[in-house]
Amino acid sequence: MAIFDWQNELNRDGHRVVISGQPIAMHCHHYNINLQKTLEETLGTEGVQLLYRSAEETNYNSLQHLFNQYYKIRTLKSKLEMASLLYQNCGLGIIHFRKVRPSSAYIASTSSHHVTGWLAKHGRRETPGCHFTRGWIAGALEVIYQRPLGFYMVEERQCKMKRDEECIFHVKER
């Protein structure tokens, strides 16, 4: 994994910020959580789906680009490590791929930007709220297992926004 040099991948291209040449934006928890709340309150389930799908599709494309660039990263283990490293280095939190198979997976997150941000702004919620991370996981596994977008469905069974100990995600085929 030493070949994935994170520090060198985060750069500037003129006024743009890029990771491995792909433009990114730095946003803080205020904006990310405001967007989530706006979408959830205004569109309900449809808003939740929009958050999920946007994260899924974007992460799918970003990771695809990275894996093409780092073509020596081939094994499942090294690809999952790279995905976790990307999540962590983007300030999104810590993600543990605990049991991963082509048709199902069990994933835990002990810390996340969205959880920290939500709790700081709004406190505990009654329902799981890591829609971004669910989508992010779906996109990651679809790239890693070379499945089409939308192939996996990710459900959050425990959530730190509800004050559970960890966020627990279950993945299965749609």
Added chain:
Amino acid sequence: MAIDVSKIIHAVMEGSKIRESKGIIPLFGVYLSLFSVNYYDRLSFDFEIKMGQEREAEAKTLLIEAAQECGYATFQGIRNSWEWEQIVAPMIENKEDQIIGFAAVAVAFGWGDLAVEELVPGEKLVIRASDSYEARGYLEQYGFAKSEKCYMLRGVAGAFMDLIYGGVYPEGRYVFSAAETFCRAKGDPYCEFIARKSSHRPDA
């Protein structure tokens, strides 16, 4: 001393490479995340589409207000941070310099090549960007727009004025509001944001 924009950009880039053990980036008093601009563009523009023509104005207002509220809290955190104190504060000679500093942080965050074109203290702020990720994203995804599309930057321009001239935090939110008078997504040569005192405050 003039505000050294490159120094601020350098500080943000260096700081954004520092991680604490939980994978969170605490920088300039806020928690930062780094993610593809495509995600933010898709959220905004698909939200508009899903709201439909009847609720188009409401969708725009919600997106602008989400950004303005965020900009108000974010840049309040930023100007009270240790990093601001160390890096930016020594370059600030007057209130107006703070806005130049805010714009430099926004550039550092990858939001666009923002430049303050005009600032009339307490009255008017004009910011231009020849390349914002919102306008570029819209153009790439949908082609020319019929109306302006930089909702995030529009909210942020209002927030900059709220923080400097809106009164004591947190009472000054939405004292100002910004219009986007030109937008690259419509085919204009640049995006332009003009913030003035607001005629209505949504939470007043």
